[in-house]
Amino acid sequence: MSDIRVLVGTRKGAFVLSSDGKREKWEVSGPHFPGWEIYHVKGSPADQDRLYASQSSGWFGQVIQRSDDGGASWAPVGNEFSYDGTPGTHQWYDGTPHPWEFARVWHLEPSPDDPDTVYAGVEDAGLFRSTDGGQHWRELPGLRGHRSGPSWQPGAGGMCLHTIILDPSSPGRMFAAISAAGAFRSDDAGQTWRPVNHGLQSEGIPDPDAEVGHCVHRIAMHPSRPSVLYMQKHWDVMRSDDAGESWHEVSGNLPTDFGFPIDVHAHEPETIYVVPITSDSHHFPPEGKLRVYRSRTGGDEWEPLTRGLPQEHCYVNVLRDAMAVDSLDDCGIYFGTTGGQVYASADAGDTWEPIVRDLPAVLSVEVQTLR
Amino acid sequence: MSEPWSADAAMSEPWSAGEREIRVVLPAHLRTLAQVNGEVRLDVAGQVTQCAVLDALEARYPMLRGTIRDHRTGRRRAFVRFFACQQDLSHEPPQAPLPDAVASGAEPYLIVGAMAGG
Numbered sequence: 001m002s003d004i005r006v007l008v009g010t011r012k013g014a015f016v017l018s019s020d021g022k023r024e025k026w027e028v029s030g031p032h033f034p035g036w037e038i039y040h041v042k043g044s045p046a047d048q049d050r051l052y053a054s055q056s057s058g059w060f061g062q063v064i065q066r067s068d069d070g071g072a073s074w075a076p077v078g079n080e081f082s083y084d085g086t087p088g089t090h091q092w093y094d095g096t097p098h099p100w101e102f103a104r105v106w107h108l109e110p111s112p113d114d115p116d117t118v119y120a121g122v123e124d125a126g127l128f129r130s131t132d133g134g135q136h137w138r139e140l141p142g143l144r145g146h147r148s149g150p151s152w153q154p155g156a157g158g159m160c161l162h163t164i165i166l167d168p169s170s171p172g173r174m175f176a177a178i179s180a181a182g183a184f185r186s187d188d189a190g191q192t193w194r195p196v197n198h199g200l201q202s203e204g205i206p207d208p209d210a211e212v213g214h215c216v217h218r219i220a221m222h223p224s225r226p227s228v229l230y231m232q233k234h235w236d237v238m239r240s241d242d243a244g245e246s247w248h249e250v251s252g253n254l255p256t257d258f259g260f261p262i263d264v265h266a267h268e269p270e271t272i273y274v275v276p277i278t279s280d281s282h283h284f285p286p287e288g289k290l291r292v293y294r295s296r297t298g299g300d301e302w303e304p305l306t307r308g309l310p311q312e313h314c315y316v317n318v319l320r321d322a323m324a325v326d327s328l329d330d331c332g333i334y335f336g337t338t339g340g341q342v343y344a345s346a347d348a349g350d351t352w353e354p355i356v357r358d359l360p361a362v363l364s365v366e367v368q369t370l371r
Numbered sequence: 372m373s374e375p376w377s378a379d380a381a382m383s384e385p386w387s388a389g390e391r392e393i394r395v396v397l398p399a400h401l402r403t404l405a406q407v408n409g410e411v412r413l414d415v416a417g418q419v420t421q422c423a424v425l426d427a428l429e430a431r432y433p434m435l436r437g438t439i440r441d442h443r444t445g446r447r448r449a450f451v452r453f454f455a456c457q458q459d460l461s462h463e464p465p466q467a468p469l470p471d472a473v474a475s476g477a478e479p480y481l482i483v484g485a486m487a488g489g
Contacts, residue, residue: 060438
């Protein structure tokens with residue numbers, strides 16, 4: 001049976017949680033890079049021992065760390081993220097032009113077939129790629145250079161490119177999502193991009209057909225059906241059946257459709273998970289009950305999953321990159337909270353147990369199913 | 372930018388000969404990143420300026436590039452300070468000579484993370 005490795009990024013370091021396939025007993029390694037913010041840690045699908053981590057600090061800026069032994073040891077690689085050409089401006093909160101300024105790497109997406117190729121989504125929103133294991137980074141400027149770029153505005157958390165999806169069946173096709181610009185698609189390996197936001201309705205945008213300006217929180221895809229996308233927007237859970245060309249709402253009977261993460265069961269492309277959060281002004285679960293909601297119908301019909309999760313006095317949040325699934329036969333679901341808990345379910349969400357309870361605030365959770 | 376901070380812009384004085392051993396104290400996070408304990412000792416050729424010391428530091432420890440000075444502009448990061456001989460040198464011109472006590476190795480050059488919460 002395969003082993004499981006859970007990669008956790010927190011406000012104060014990274015942690016590696018390891019178990020056998022039963023997912024009952026866990027070893028906890030860390031903190032790695034103690035005291036630094038670890039926005040994301042992710043392993044290469046092409047080499048399970050190759051990991052990349054985004055390490056940053058308000059004092060000392062951005063560092064990228066790489067492990068070639070599954071997280072036992074790490075070494076810093078390249079950290080120079082220079083926008084292509086003259087960066088230009090986007091819109092600031094007050095509507096004035098603001099120069100593009102690199103702040104940090106939010107998300108690292110390793111290539112499915114080359115351990116040395118990895119994409120980085122950064123704040124201010126841009127997409128970078130390294131083809132030498134993270135030593136050097138070059139921007140794919142077609143995204144930021146889209147004609148709508150000067151009109152992009154930051155969300156409350158900064159103007160971050162937080163989601164990168166590589167279509168496994170069509171090597172040239174990629175998706176990226178930016179808060180608060182929206183979703184974008186490339187069909188030529190990232191050279192050119194176009195917004196794919198038709199059908200999104202966003203309170204606060206006066207034009208109901210706005211091409212950009214949507215605060216997309218997360219997008220998820222099942223690799224067996226790459227034309228189907230699920231989205232947790234600022235408000236609204238959305239679905240596309242045509243690779244982003246159009247979206248329709250599938251919030252259905254959710255108690256609230258505000259939230260951050262969304263993910264798909266490893267073997268059931270119509271089974272999806274969200275964590276409803278009260279509102280954008282109350283970043284905690286409704287009624288103090290931490291509930292994951294599961295739909296087995298690709299949206300609209302949702303059931304609360306509560307067994308093992310706190311059902312009173314719980315006021316944590318679950319951030320956009322803090323949910324992941326493993327690919328064991330009994331699909332495991334994992335998520336981390338701003339209260340420092342990492343919960344695991346070894347039965348597709350029916351029951352939950354905390355792996356750890358007292359980490360720093362969790363920023364990201366990724367899972368590797370080891371061969 | 373009024374003063375050159377980058378290695379490319381730094382010019383050693385032609386009359387300065389030989390190398391001097393400079394003592395540098397890093398903040399804890401950067402000692403961990405560079406995998407060093409205690410003070411760093413650097414050979415600095417030519418005139419001992421803040422720019423020359425940081426150039427030598429980054430040449431020896433490339434993982435520190437971008438953590439003290441911005442990659443692109445070469446400017447000091449906002450929450451990093453430079454101290455020596457009980458003075459705050461953070462706003463001194465990068466090409467100005469450091470105090471003799473630093474140049475002679477009698478006193479260390481301190482790179483400090485500004486006090487802030489978080």
